[in-house]
Each structure stands twice: as C-alpha cells, then as structure tokens.
Amino acid sequence: MPLVPPNSPLLKKTPVARKPAAPRKKPAVKRKVVKKKKPLALEWKFAIVGLMLILLSPFYYGYIIKGFSSTWRWVKDWGQDPNYRTYSSFDIKIPKMHSIHGIDVSYYQGKIDWRKVKAMKEDEVQVKFAFIKATEGILSVDPYFQRNWREAAKAGVICGAYHFFRAQKSGEWQAKFFLQTVKFEEGDLPPVVDIEQLNGVDPADMRKELKEFISYVEKKTKVKPIIYSGLTFYRDYLKGHFDEYPLWIAHYHQAKLKVSKDTNWFFWQHSDKARITGINHVVDFNAFNGDSTAFERLRIPKILSY
16 A cells, blocks of 8 residues: 655645634623602601600500509409508508508608608508607607608698607606607697507506506696507507507508407508608508598697696
8 A cells, every 4th residue: 555655735634614603692681670669648657657756655655554553453462352452652551441541650760751751642542640759758759750740740741749658667757758848739639658568567557657647648638648559469458448548559461450349449550561752761551440520520629738
C-alpha cells in the first residue's frame, strides 16, 4: 500500500463551518402589580379614634379594675355569712346589721389625720365616732389625747374619752384625775372606764374601786359612765354587778356579739385590725347597738360644769 507523503494535501483537515451560537434570552421579569389602597372611610376613622380614646382613658381602666375587684370580692365571700362581709378599704370584716361605726385610739396610733379619717367611706360604712384615751391610773395622761380630742371634733367626728382603770389604785382618785384632764361638752359621748385587768387584786376589791370611780364620775357629770371590758372579763367579774350601766364589749372577729338579750350593751369592739385612711397603724373598729335616734339620745344633752 503506497504511503502518503507528509506534505500531501490529503492530510490537511478541511475546516468545518460552525453555526453562530444563538443569543441567550434574559428571563422575563414578572412585574408586581401594586394595588392602590382605598382610603378609609371617614366613619371608620372616627370609630378608630373613638376606640383609642376609650382604651387610653383612665375611666375605662377604673371601670375594669372596679369590675375585677367586685368579682374578686364576690368570689372571696362565697359561702360566707352575707351579714358579715369583707370591706376591702378597711381590710376587715364588718357586721352589716349595724349602721353606725367608729374607732378608738390612743398614743399607739401616733399622729392622726382626722379629716382623712372622716372622709373615708366604703358603701355606707364610715367613721362617725371615736373613743379617745385620756388617762391611766392616777398619773398617766395619754400624750396624744389633747391633740386627738381637738382635731377629731374639728373634723366632725363625735368624740368620747376613756380612762384605763388600774384596780390596785384608788377608784375615786382615778376619777378625779380623769375629770381634771377631760372637759366634756354637750354632744360628746358619755365618759368611759376601761377595765380589763385585776392587777393582782381580789375581784371583790376591784369591783369596790370600780364602783368608787363610776359613782364619782356620775355624781360630777350627771351622766352614767360606760363600762368597757372584754367579753370574758365581763362574764367572769362584772356581770350581775353593774348591769344598770351601759356596756362597751370587746369580742373580736365574730359575725355577732354573743351575749344574752338582756345584756345592756351599747358598743361592740369587733375588730382590732382595721386599716383607716389617715392612721398609720391598725386600729380598733366598733359598732353601735341601735339606730341614729338611739345614738343621738346617748350623747351628753347639755354642757356640764364640774
């Protein structure tokens, strides 16, 4: 077979014509169709503005809070005596069968803002009267007595004064000391003697000195004094001995004062944990046994001189 020379034209490749490359197409860009927002109707604008004003209003939140508080109190009082319910402002339960309420105070409560005390009210419960400690034994005057006696009356609170009785001391001397300190006037509540302790003496001796105190005060003021005591002390040592005198009895956290119907009680100290606006410490809370007519009848009818 004959060899082909290296320079032979037969060995040269004939160039092949290429087709020109087709131009690449750019991907079509989809255009977003932006819909024009329709303007809010004027009525809707007013509605939204009104809603915002309601939501931002303190009255709205006050209504909501009040509703929540009422619901919570209803739940809290579920199954309890409806005549002895919790008053959140005073932070105690108060018997509802009484319409006239008051407090008793001493140096323990410190400086009192009596105008705030008088202004405080929840439903129909507010402080109408106050018994104020004046003296103790034959030498001790309550350091806040004069201020409380003056400022409570200015605020419109009806006042009464009490003496803390010491059974080992002379009843007559204690009565003189008490009346030298307190000048009762027309419209005040009757004088009060607070007897809670035997102070180491025999019950009969205690009653003898207490009788001396009561007789002296009644003779000078022409008013029957009120005797204050705890329910147990009254039953053990006083019942049957001073029944002609009005009583003020302490018996805490009960729906009803548990005494016989013939007990001559006028005031009931039913709590020692009340919170009162204007007073920085807990305070005793009291109820009067009677209506407004009976309460007015109890007050001192004329100016006394003694």
